Amino acid sequence: MVAADQESFFATAPPLGDAVAVAAKLQEFIARNSSRSHPSGKRALPRTTRPRCGTHATRAGLSFHRTPEGLANPRASLSCDVRAEGGGRRRIVCVTSGGTTVPLEQRCVRYIDNFSSGHRGAASTEYFLKAGYAVIFIHRRGSCQPFCRFLPDDSFLNFFDITTESKVQVVESHTTVVKKAIGEYSKAIEGGSLLKLPFTTIFEYLQLLKMVATSMSSVGLHGMFYLAAAVSDFYVPWDSMAKHKIQSAGGPLDMKLSQVPKMLSVLRNQWAPLAFCVSFKLETDSEILIQKAEMALNKYKMNVVVANLLATYKEEVVVVSNGERNTIRRCSKDEDLEEHIIMLLEKSHSKYICSSADACSKNGYEKVIPLGIESLA
Amino acid sequence: MVAADQESFFATAPPLGDAVAVAAKLQEFIARNSSRSHPSGKRALPRTTRPRCGTHATRAGLSFHRTPEGLANPRASLSCDVRAEGGGRRRIVCVTSGGTTVPLEQRCVRYIDNFSSGHRGAASTEYFLKAGYAVIFIHRRGSCQPFCRFLPDDSFLNFFDITTESKVQVVESHTTVVKKAIGEYSKAIEGGSLLKLPFTTIFEYLQLLKMVATSMSSVGLHGMFYLAAAVSDFYVPWDSMAKHKIQSAGGPLDMKLSQVPKMLSVLRNQWAPLAFCVSFKLETDSEILIQKAEMALNKYKMNVVVANLLATYKEEVVVVSNGERNTIRRCSKDEDLEEHIIMLLEKSHSKYICSSADACSKNGYEKVIPLGIESLA
Secondary structure (H helix, E strand, O other): OHHHHHHHHHHHOOOOOOHHHHHHHHHHHHHHHHOOEOOOHHHHOOOOOOOOOOEEEEEOOOOOEEOOHHHHOHHHHOOOOHHHHOOOEOOEEEEEEOEOEEEOEOOOOEEEEEOOOOHHHHHHHHHHHHOOOEEEEEEEOOOOOOOOOOOOOOOHHHHEEEOOOOOEEEOHHHHHHHHHHHHHHHHHHHOOOEEEEEEOEHHHHHHHHHHHHHHHHHHHHHEEEEEOOEOOOEEOOHHHOEOOOOOHHHOOEEEEEEEOOOOHHHHHHHHOOOOEEEEEEEEOOHHHHHHHHHHHHHHOOOOEEEEEEOOOOOOEEEEEEOOEEEEEEOOOOOOOHHHHHHHHHHHHHHHHHHHHHHHHHHHOHHHOOOOOOOOOO | OHHHHHHHHHHHOOOOOOHHHHHHHHHHHHHHHHOOEOOOHHHHOOOOOOOOOEEEEEEOOOOOEEOOHHHHOHHHHOOOOHHHHOOOEOOEEEEEEOEOEEEOEOOOOEEEEEOOOOHHHHHHHHHHHHOOOEEEEEEEOOOOOOOOOOOOOOOHHHHEEEOOOOOEEEOHHHHHHHHHHHHHHHHHHHOOOEEEEEEOEHHHHHHHHHHHHHHHHHHHHHEEEEEOOEOOOEEOOHHHOEOOOOOHHHOOEEEEEEEOOOOHHHHHHHHOOOOEEEEEEEEOOHHHHHHHHHHHHHHOOOOEEEEEEOOOOOOEEEEEEOOEEEEEEOOOOOOOHHHHHHHHHHHHHHHHHHHHHHHHHHHOHHHOOOOOOOOOO
16 A cells, blocks of 8 residues: 555655656765775764753653663663774765645645754754765755854844954854854865765655665665654645645635655565664644654664654753653753754664674574664663 | 635634734724825836836737837826825725645645745835835745845755855845845835734635725725735635644555635725725646636736736736736746736726726715726827
């Protein structure tokens, strides 16, 4: 059923305009980066190994409690030597970011959009790069970009001054932040560690994701998917879509939307079966959030689901894995929640590689079953 | 019917968060600017009075032909002395820009959006300011801003360099454009000629438009509305909207959307009956474009309707008024179509003020009926 749905989705979707060029860039990026070695564990971790903001761990069903020392500094508790492993093959993460649109007309004037600034994906990309990952950043056109998060929405010109010699310069108060951003951005671009691929519609997004995932299957356990994009659940199949702008003179509009085929299970089972997979769950109702996150974890065999509420997504997330919940809460507005999410995920990914590689050497590579994170406590 | 619909729209819409502050800013802006005198006709016009790009005029129903000299330089053909009038009361234009959203849930994760970058509204605002108008810029949050049109979508950091003395500077090749933009932006802001009011949803947009229009009624004939925003035709009334995120587990989605009450006739008849009104018509089907534009002209008693096709809206518009069509076509990518649209509209507005004022002095102020532009040829 799922397979038939997804086949029909791709068969009827308008093809990507620049598929050949994108595929070539992608192959080159993956080949180049996967032949490098991963920075050592010491460098890969952000400077502060102890999270500054509140991190709480709990087993599913129990009330939240402060984490034991082992989790606050998770490296201490890892059973195999992840630090040594850190020097192995370079890891690649595919970060998806921003909302997908669903066109309502083929010559599109109206579309359904999903709330997402792309801030989480952009910030996470910065921290993945710092942790030594190569990043494929699949992002919504016009959404928030890595190293540009400080950019104000509508007062770009406030960044500039004209000097007495009538030269353009950056306003003094913004110099530090701009200088830091340029330095880090240039390093990522010149070092060839960041590949940016833009999308707008659900059709473009899923075709890009499929292309990246099948290309990344060669990286095996060293690949990660960090699916922070807000992906449409409902859409109008291309072949049943109105060609022209829907006219309003015809009275109220009755719109029938189909479900977008759930691609997470296809990603897990077919496209990149060995990758470490992290998906996101955004809800508005706190009553159903954790339950929905655990459902996604089991149904789509994700390694981690990051659960967040629309009202508090900037302040708090719950990182849900097999039998484990870690709440990460921001203590001040100057902190990036993403720094702590990535810190936790990097360790979990290390452990996943280590455990799966152990299983590999015992059972043969082909039989490896993707694992969830076990308790780090 | 229309009155009942629009009353119910406003009665059930979630109220603007900062209505009191916005109203105060608006009153102050209008009072200050309408007490100033309008720059003389000579200054108000852009430097090039003869359009560089192709302008064609035609009477409705006739095929297009090159315009006579009188239209290419329309000032020459005006029957009353608009140049002298130019020194009168300062004109104020309300420019609306960008697309409105229609939330599908009260705690909104999904929404219907309308295709619009806001480029036309932003560019037009620049040319209205140059022509001496004070501008109230009602714009979609995050859409294109006046004097920032050169800003690239996703490579902001490419604008900067770090000098050998490790100071941040603007890259040489961008210096000219940034310097020009800062100069013009600062002039508009410091001169108090530009008021920016942001919206996201259809609810915010229509409440802002109503507030601005009723405030601008005091400016009478000297007010203009330039309605370039892409406004939703269909919406979900707030009180029948799902409170939480719609769950996808329930199968396909059947959405019933109501028509947004047509506010153009309310604007014309109640909110600002003396203002010069310009609306836009965007279609994807060239077969129905002009017919729909003329329908809007007659039905809503607009002075001008600017008609454009989605596929060519950057290259060509048809400016439709009573019995007249002017096609403005861009000859090169370096030209702004908006420069020529505003040039034409400023002249038409002058003529409108002049004719209506004549009618005023003959018939008494109360009886003035808004006029369309007559043929300028």
